[in-house]
Amino acid sequence: MTAIVFIGPTISEAEVLSVLDADCWSPAAQGDVYRAVQQRPRFIGLIDGYFDGVASVWHKEILWALSEGVTVLGASSMGALRAAELSAFGMTGIGQIFKGYQSGKIEDDDEVAVVHGPAELGYLPLSEPMVNIRPTLEGAAASKVLSKEQSQYLCLLAKSMDYRERTWEQVLERSSSNELPKSVRQALADWLPENRIDQKKLDAFELLETIKRTMAEVHAPAQVSFTFEHTILWQQGTASWSVRQDTSEHSRNVLDELMLSDQQFAVRQKALLRKSAVDWAFERDVEFSASERREVTKRFREQAGLLSGAQLANWLSANDLSAEEFKELLIEELSVARLAEDDPEVFDAHALGVLKLEGAYESLARRALHKAEILGRREGETGAETSPSGLHPTVLEDWFFRQRPNYGGFGSVKAFVAAHGLQSKDDFYTILAREYLYLQQLESDAG
Known part of the structure; x- marks a missing residue:
């Protein structure tokens, strides 16, 4: 991920994306900058943030972001305020409002504060x-x-x-x-x-243009002149801000219900995989492009039948998710996929281990041996190839996906191939060709 921008009443997501390929988050509250750094962006643009009713962005989480090598820019609203307060520590202030606060010409928080509508009405x-x-x-x-x-x-x-x-x-x-x-x-x-x-909007656009221009340059991680202190207060804060940490009574009750259901073990195993993938991606500073994020969002919404904005909003409400939490879940999906792609041989070895422990290995092994025997005999008797060279990829795709709508829910052959840990479409077509010819030969032998 390259840039995360906190926006709300100052500027819309459509306006942001008209300038910059960025991930747009809602107005920042305390802990949100810390959570954003978990996504490993190169830039964080702080524009809108909460003043009343919700704890505001903490100065220390911005300092931590800077110490982690993230370039943090502020403008327009809460961003201008925090940038004026932290410019000496490396936060970059942008625009006339920032200059007003920095010079002392503007002093009061209410200079930038506004009342705004809910997220559903675009703030x-x-x-x-x-x-x-x-x-x-x-x-x-x-x-x-x-x-x-x-x-x-x-x-x-x-x-x-x-x-x-x-x-x-x-x-x-x-x-x-x-x-x-x-x-x-x-x-x-x-x-x-x-x-x-x-x-406020003019300054926000200037911030976006600054990030866009800086992205095109050779960008070294931001350097800071201070040593970040991991105080007890900081440790307490980060413990409460951990991504999507939810200790509400309702969430605890949901997990109690899970323990009593047949899904508990499977969900726990998947959760452990997701945690491992997220930790792996974090340690390696893995970035996901905007196109990857859009694709995984599109694929999920198609699979879940969330084709309209109203359907998605209702689903988020029913699942107690904010828009940002939903985006973070999809980033986890991308992390799992990238982990599998990074070292497919190791992943495959673990997959074989799981099959054996779950009792599914034996039947698949028998079928694999039988297929090799049948195709070997067929090739020896007829000289026919068992590679896709004799079968057009389109024919194989139509045959395989006939009973798997929307490419098995992945939206494209490319996405399906990547999700299943294959190195290329050629590998996929070889597997399909072998299966097609195997079934064809079984049908011929039976007739």
């Missing part, structure tokens, strides 16, 4: 931040819509309001007719839709 902003209001009013004065004094008056009025109530409609409604005549108020209202300045 729709429901209030206007001061960092957007101030340059917009300056622009109105420069355009002669307002006088300099009127611009300053409205700016002070907006600043005096609680950030939750700060909207253009409220600013205009609360303005004094003595300070802002009705005609001027209407002129400003008419001017705003086409001319309001969204400085």
Whole structure:
């Protein structure tokens, strides 16, 4: 993975992807930067983050990300705040809002804070931040819509309001007719839709462009001038932030139900495999491209019948998953697949061991010996090849996948081949050709 960007009301995922191939996460809360580093990105872009009701991103987790060699950039909102506070330690601040905080021209958190809608509505902003209001009013004065004094008056009025109530409609409604005549108020209202300045979005785009430009350069891991201290408080924090660690009573009850079911052993074995794969990928700084992430997401949704956004949202709710947790689960899927691809011979040896312990080896071994005997006899009697050279790959694919819709749920031959640990499509076609000819010969012998 190359870049993770925390976004919300400032900029949409579609806008991010129009500039940068990045993994978009929801507004950052405490522990989210730590969790993001587990995915081994080269860059973390902190734009949106929570202020109220949820613990904010901790400075120490950003310092830890920097000490791990991740380039962390901040802009627009929570990102600008944290970058101003941590720029001396290596965090990169981007944009005018960051510069305002760094210089002391901007001081208060409420300058960037907004009320916004839920994730289902794309974090729709429901209030206007001061960092957007101030340059917009300056622009109105420069355009002669307002006088300099009127611009300053409205700016002070907006600043005096609680950030939750700060909207253009409220600013205009609360303005004094003595300070802002009705005609001027209407002129400003008419001017705003086409001319309001969204400085937070402008800074967010600048952050994305900076990451994109830096990606194209030779990139050495970020160097820091401090030694990260693994304090008791840090250890307690990371213990509670461990990826998807869920100790709620409901989750504990679900696991109790699992223990009483027939699925317990199989689920436990799969969980151990996933943990091993995730640890393996983490230790080797394995990265997954955006196309790999999109493909595994597409494949899962097709397999699970989650074709619409509403179906996916309902499934996430039913499974107590956030969008980020869902993405992390799919990263685990990719880690398992990559582990199998990395050393297929070792993986195959373990697969044989599992077959033997589970009592499935003997029947498969008998069939393999019988197939070799039949195909050897057939080749000796007819001179016919048992390789795919005499059978077109399309014919073999149609035959094999006729009873396996959507390529066995993997979406493509390439994905199916990779998921089953084969080195190439040629190996796959050889296996299919041998099976096809084996069944054909059995049918001929029986007739």
